Amino acid sequence: MKEKKIRNIFTEGAIPAQQIADDIQKHATQTQIGAHSIFLGQVRADRKDGGTVNAIEYTAYTEMALEKMAEIRETLFAKYALTCMHVFHSLGRVAVGEICLFVFVSSQHRKAAIDACEELVEAIKFQLPIWGKEILDNEDSTWKENK
Amino acid sequence: MKEKKIRNIFTEGAIPAQQIADDIQKHATQTQIGAHSIFLGQVRADRKDGGTVNAIEYTAYTEMALEKMAEIRETLFAKYALTCMHVFHSLGRVAVGEICLFVFVSSQHRKAAIDACEELVEAIKFQLPIWGKEILDNEDSTWKENK
Amino acid sequence: MQIELLFFGSLTDVTTVSRLIVENMTDTELVKAYLEERYPALRAAKYFMAVNQQMIQQVHTLQPGDVVAFMPPFSGG
Amino acid sequence: MQIELLFFGSLTDVTTVSRLIVENMTDTELVKAYLEERYPALRAAKYFMAVNQQMIQQVHTLQPGDVVAFMPPFSGG
Numbered sequence: 001m002k003e004k005k006i007r008n009i010f011t012e013g014a015i016p017a018q019q020i021a022d023d024i025q026k027h028a029t030q031t032q033i034g035a036h037s038i039f040l041g042q043v044r045a046d047r048k049d050g051g052t053v054n055a056i057e058y059t060a061y062t063e064m065a066l067e068k069m070a071e072i073r074e075t076l077f078a079k080y081a082l083t084c085m086h087v088f089h090s091l092g093r094v095a096v097g098e099i100c101l102f103v104f105v106s107s108q109h110r111k112a113a114i115d116a117c118e119e120l121v122e123a124i125k126f127q128l129p130i131w132g133k134e135i136l137d138n139e140d141s142t143w144k145e146n147k
Numbered sequence: 148m149k150e151k152k153i154r155n156i157f158t159e160g161a162i163p164a165q166q167i168a169d170d171i172q173k174h175a176t177q178t179q180i181g182a183h184s185i186f187l188g189q190v191r192a193d194r195k196d197g198g199t200v201n202a203i204e205y206t207a208y209t210e211m212a213l214e215k216m217a218e219i220r221e222t223l224f225a226k227y228a229l230t231c232m233h234v235f236h237s238l239g240r241v242a243v244g245e246i247c248l249f250v251f252v253s254s255q256h257r258k259a260a261i262d263a264c265e266e267l268v269e270a271i272k273f274q275l276p277i278w279g280k281e282i283l284d285n286e287d288s289t290w291k292e293n294k
Numbered sequence: 295m296q297i298e299l300l301f302f303g304s305l306t307d308v309t310t311v312s313r314l315i316v317e318n319m320t321d322t323e324l325v326k327a328y329l330e331e332r333y334p335a336l337r338a339a340k341y342f343m344a345v346n347q348q349m350i351q352q353v354h355t356l357q358p359g360d361v362v363a364f365m366p367p368f369s370g371g
Numbered sequence: 372m373q374i375e376l377l378f379f380g381s382l383t384d385v386t387t388v389s390r391l392i393v394e395n396m397t398d399t400e401l402v403k404a405y406l407e408e409r410y411p412a413l414r415a416a417k418y419f420m421a422v423n424q425q426m427i428q429q430v431h432t433l434q435p436g437d438v439v440a441f442m443p444p445f446s447g448g
Contacts, residue, residue: 061300293447
C-alpha cells in the first residue's frame with residue numbers, strides 16, 4: 001500500500017510571477033523557517049536550425065509524473081531537514097521569457113534548503129515524464145533535450 | 148584604480164515579497180535567460196536564553212560592505228556564465244517571518260545560476276560587514292552569530 | 295485480453311496517436327515487435343517503457359488491463 | 372594627526388559610541404593599546420580590524436585621516 005500523498009504540480013500555461021510573491025508571503029507565518037531556496041525555469045529564445053524558439057509546449061504522463069514526484073518528495077524530506085517543498089510545472093504553451101518551472105524549498109537553516117532545491121531540480125528534469133516541444137518562429141518545431 | 152561599479156544593496160526594513168515578483172517579472176524581456184536561482188533569508192523566531200526572537204536589527208559598515216560586494220560580484224561574474232545578479236539586504240528592524248535577504252542570480256543554463264547563488268549567499272554571510280542584533284520578546288537582545 | 299499503449303513526446307510524431315489498445319499480447323517484447331513492425335521509425339527511436347507507471351528494464355509479462363507507456367528521454371523544466 | 376575609529380556590532384556595547392577621533396597614533400598597535408586601556412572589556416572581545424575598508428592581519432602604519440574600523444564576526448543574512 002502506498003501511503004504517500006499525491007499532490008498536483010501542473011499548471012496550465014506559464015506560472016505568473018505574482019504567484020511566486022503570494023507563495024512567499026504565505027510562508028511569513030511559519031516562523032521556524034530561516035531560508036527559502038527558489039529555482040525558476042524560464043523559456044529561452046534559443047536559435048535552432050531554421051528559426052528561434054518562440055514558445056515551449058509541454059506535455060506529460062501526468063499520473064506517472066505525480067506518483068514519481070511524491071516519491072522524490074518523500075526521499076528529500078527523509079534526507080534533508082526541510083519545512084516545506086512546493087513544485088509547479090507548466091503544461092501546454094509557455095512563451096519565451098515566461099516561467100515554466102517554480103521550485104520552492106524552505107528550511108530552518110540555509111544548507112538544507114539550498115542542497116534539496118538543487119537536487120529537486122535535477123530530479124524534476126531527469127525523473128519526471130514531461131516533454132517540451134520547442135515551437136520556432138517559423139512554426140516548425142523541435143523536441144527539447146535536457147542536459 | 149578601481150573600476151568596479153558600486154551598487155547599493157541595502158533596503159531599510161524588510162524586503163517585500165512583492166518586490167521579488169516585480170524583479171522576476173522585469174527579467175521576462177531577457178530572453179537569453181533560462182534559469183533563475185533565488186535565495187531568501189527569513190527572520191526566525193528562535194528561542195534564546197530568556198526569550199524568543201521577535202525581530203533582528205541590522206547594522207552595517209555600509210561603504211565597506213558595498214565595496215566588498217562589488218568585488219564578490221566581479222569574482223562571480225568571472226567564474227560563472229551569469230546574465231544578472233541582484234542582492235538586497237535589510238538594514239534596521241526586520242520582524243520574525245519577514246525577508247531580510249534576497250539574492251537573485253540568472254543565467255542561460257541552470258548550473259551557473261545555482262552554483263553562483265550558493266557561493267554568493269556564503270560570501271554575503273561571511274565577507275560582508277553586517278551585524279544582526281536579535282531582539283527578544285522580553286526586550287532583551289543578543290548578537291546574532293553566523294554558522 | 296486488452297493492453298493499453300500510451301505514446302509520449304517525439305514518439306507521437308512516429309505513431310501519430312497517443313493511445314492504442316492491443317489484444318492478446320502477453321509480454322512487452324511482443325508489444326515492441328508489433329509496434330516496430332507497424333511503425334518502422336520506432337526502431338531508431340530512443341525510448342523507455344513503463345508498465346502501470348513503473349519503469350521496466352527488461353521483458354515484462356502483461357496482465358489484462360495493463361498500461362504500457364513508451365517514453366522518449368524526459369525534457370521537462 | 373587625526374585618526375577616525377569606527378566600532379560595529381557587539382563592540383558598541385563595550386565602547387557605547389560608534390565613532391571616536393584620536394590624535395597622534397602612528398600605527399594600529401598604539402590604537403589597540405589605547406582602546407584596551409580605555410575599555411578593558413575589549414581585551415576579551417573577538418574582532419577584526421580594517422584600515423580604510425581593507426582588512427588588516429598585522430600592525431599597520433597610520434596616516435593622517437585614516438579610518439580604522441573594529442568589527443566583530445559578521446552576522447548578516
